[in-house]
Amino acid sequence: MNRGWITLGLVVGSTIVGLMGTDLVLPAVPGLPEALGGDPAQAQLVLAAYVGGSCLGLLGYGVLGDRVATARLFIASLFATALLSVACALAPSMEALITLRAVQGLVASGPAVFAPGIVNAMFREEDAVRAIGVLGSIESLAPALAPVAGAALLTLGGWHLNFEVMAATAALLGVLLLASGGVPQVRRRGKGSFVALLRDATFLRYALSQALVLGGLLVFVFGMPTVFVRVHGGTLTDFIVMQACGIVTFMVAANFATRAVRRHGVEQVIAAGTWLALAGALAQFLYALTGGTSALVITALFVPVNTGLGLRGPPGFFRAILAAHGDDARASALVILFVLGAAAVGTALVSPWIELGSAPVAGAALAFHAVSTLCLVLLPKLREGAAAA
Structure with a gap:
């Protein structure tokens, strides 16, 4: 059970990475036109592209869950998020950043899709309700605290640092999950739609x-x-x-x-x-x-x-x-x-x-x-x- 709660902590951290994609980057958006060219309207598309990509990703991961092992998809999503975050930090223009953000949102939505099923596989109903309560409590703090952290990172290292921290966090969580034995495989009872x-x-x-x-x-x-x-x-x-x-x-x-x-x-x-x-x-x-x-x-x-x-x-x-x-x-x-x-x-x-x-x-x-x-x-x-x- 203790190992289960440790795994749950890593799963929660992984879902927060997806939330970081909007809130951690938010303070950097007003300064992007000066850094990359473009105008404030295009800068807002940096946020919108991520949300749009996330919506597509939710549907995509929902379908892939029937065909690929959940544990592999979960961890692959984290490493893909890390790579896309590095690419965003290196984006040479506003147009490139908007495109990369759409792909980043798509790949980063995996943990949010699979986390409830993993909790279901790990715990009995009563413990699962408690685990989802913990999950929701921690996730509810992310929108409040991430912009503050993003503003601090922006001051320390410019807009690139916001994406670099997201990359490092996603990669670290992926490594820790692999080292801990990974997430449990969700038991499926046949294909649905x-x-x-x-x-x-x-x-x-x-x-x-x-x-x-x-x-x-x-x-x-x-x-x-x-x-x-x-x-x-x-x-x-x-x-x-x-x-x-x-x-x-x-x-x-x-x-x-x-x-x-x-x-x-x-x-x-x-x-x-x-x-x-x-x-x-x-x-x-x-x-x-x-x-x-x-x-x-x-x-x-x-x-x-x-x-x-x-x-x-x-x-x-x-x-x-x-x-x-x-x-x-x-x-x-x-x-x-x-x-x-x-x-x-x-x-x-x-x-x-x-x-x-x-x-x-x-x-x-x-x-x-x-x-x-x-x-x-x-x-x-x-x-x-x-x-x-």
Whole structure:
């Protein structure tokens, strides 16, 4: 079991490498036009290309999981990420960097696809819920801390150093996984398909409810920096405090989820977390409609949303994997794609009205949380026999 938790730590670190691709590089983006030529719009494509490549990679790894050993794909993804990161650091122009970033995003998405299946293979359900809670807690810190680290690296060595550190981290994790015996092979029970999962109402119950809760939270988070600064007359400190409180709350709730599942049952915890997040989102929207602009109140109302996600996140994600009946890679890829899609669609819909205040942002987030709750009400649960199989 101790070795299992060490392996889990390396797996978590590997998934964070993929997150580093956006957040660690973010501080360097404004200075890229001066360094490589081009304009600020092209510099934003350095981020967009990575996200687009990641989406393609999620689908690609989901299919490859049927044909190539998961352990090989996992470690190969890390070494490929290291090579592409070095290539990015050596890019001679903005156009070359954008192209390389798309390929980097494609290869770097492997660990995120395979991590839940590996956890499933390593632990019993109760320990797996705990492990996924740890995974989510650590991953939730990455978006908050990586930009700070990226800014420090930019000061120390310029934009090249951001990519060089990503390369070194990916390579080191690959070497450590090989030295520790590698990741366990995920047991597959026959080939599946994305179409089959999309037709499976039980899988959609957990995948969509998971993605919509997290997607709704992300829509709110993505919109609030502009709202705090441009509409409410505050500062980025207001947003940082809100985000920090949300992350801490999520971490506490996610690590409490295992105990809650043991005491109350998986479905009860998923439902309670979903309804709690919905209640928090509704309170945020009602406060926005009254014209409220207090950063303290907005932060306080953000707490139940993160608590709900923390409670339902680990068991909900793990149930989505179980509902795939062995098609772990595709299931994980679809959940992440649903999250990215929900966040992207919600952010795009809100953007024309972002300067009207927090009501449009909170309203869009509330809509996502409401649909997530409907998924639990209308779609069938995983049968206990299937969960144990």
